Amino acid sequence: MGRAPCCSKVGLHRGPWTSREDTLLIKYIQAHGEGHWRSLPKKAGLLRCGKSCRLRWMNYLRPDIKRGNITPDEDDLIIRLHSLLGNRWSLIAGRLPGRTDNEIKNYWNTHLSKRLLSEGTDPNTHKKLSDPIVQQVKKRKNSINKKQNNKISKAKVVHEPEMPKIHLPKPIRVTTSFSLPRNDSFDQCTNTFSTVSSSQGGEGGLGTEVVQVPWSEYINDDENGTGFLAAYNDDHDFVNRSDFDCQSHVPATEDDDNSLEKLYEEYLQLLKTNEDQVQLDSFAESLLI
DNA sequence: AAAAGTGCCAACCGCTTGTAA
DNA sequence: ATTACAAGCGGTTGGCACTTT
Structure with a gap:
């Protein structure tokens, strides 16, 4: 007895994500937070499987992801x-x-x-x-x-x-100067990231990685000035980052470094x-x- | 210059685990 | 206790970019 697929495969997009799909997913999570992956695609207007959305977010779009070579x-x-x-x-x-x-x-x-x-x-x-x-x-x-x-x-x-x-990873990404634990999520009220303290503790971030890219679009409509910065570089690759102000909100400590x-x-x-x-x-x- | 080979990585697949009813 | 669903995880694959022939 095989397990039913996580969603109907009929008519769903597969393969590489387009910048438009990325934007839709980011905007949706920005507004509603992570989770409910099964229903997310429909609500976000994405023709993707929920699993695919989750994976894209977890492995690629989350703002706390550090890019670049492994040190x-x-x-x-x-x-x-x-x-x-x-x-x-x-x-x-x-x-x-x-x-x-x-x-x-x-x-x-x-x-x-x-x-x-x-x-x-x-x-x-x-x-x-x-x-x-x-x-x-x-x-x-x-x-x-x-x-x-x-x-x-x-x-x-x-x-x-x-x-x-x-x-160089396709989407150029600027990470925050601190990292968030895996169970971070958006605060649905403020559209900001809230950090659930980790029992492992002491997981600070690494140094700030600065990549300069020509930003052309800023996807952010919350009045706090927090949230995502999303843009396309010259090659129309999607790029995004989390709150620029994170550095000022959460100063990098020696512990982080x-x-x-x-x-x-x-x-x-x-x-x-x-x-x-x-x-x-x-x-x-x-x-x- | 073109074909073949290779390396790399994003995305997919299917299984397991957790949880609510 | 059982069932169904959602989420998480690790193995695998497809396709692009680069290198070699």
Whole structure:
């Protein structure tokens, strides 16, 4: 007995979201808050499945999402958290302010698991791989390097240091200087974000990320001057950000700036003092709360 | 210049979990 | 206790952009 689909698929849009759809979704959530995803599309005038709306909001449109490359600190934290929690992406994302589970999952699958493998570590178990496997990986790496070197010398190309590939996300986004816990929602009365304090506590934000874009449209009709800024850049990509005034309302504290470091220290402390797995498990358990 | 290959990421799918009736 | 619905989660896929042949 199969489960009924979350909504009728007939006539619904699929695939990439258009800027217009984004705008409709943002405006609706701005006015009515998150939740009721099933009925949301109809009310918001969207020809989308509620699930799709939720996903778009959670992974892309939420104002507290941090964009841009994963920093080395975050990188390290993801690896360590993964070794404790496994593929529980939402839990891992919960410890990385502004990052989504989808983003971390993708990053893991495309970068980190491969890197661990090349370093001789099993990405699933985080244990050292047996020598033969490591040798195989190294061998493959060498042969690839050889090929590349040959090509380079043949083409007489001046070798430049390898630069990391940077993928600029399509919608340019300016994040707030603080991050909100996952259960944040709009205050329906004031159209502002309200923050439900997290039991995990101490999750501050990271530094402010400033991206300059030519704003052409400001979607914001609340008199408090709070809410979304939504615009299209030159390529008509949708861009948005949360309240510009957030920085003044919630000044970035040192705690905010050092939240990752703190978390990391907290984790290292546990590693130092609690050598046995039981203690590690309890740390992992604490993340589940 | 064009075709083929590869990497990446947004979005989808289906299962699980939580909750209200 | 059971059922139905909503939301959340993790695995997978489709398609675009870039690189290689």
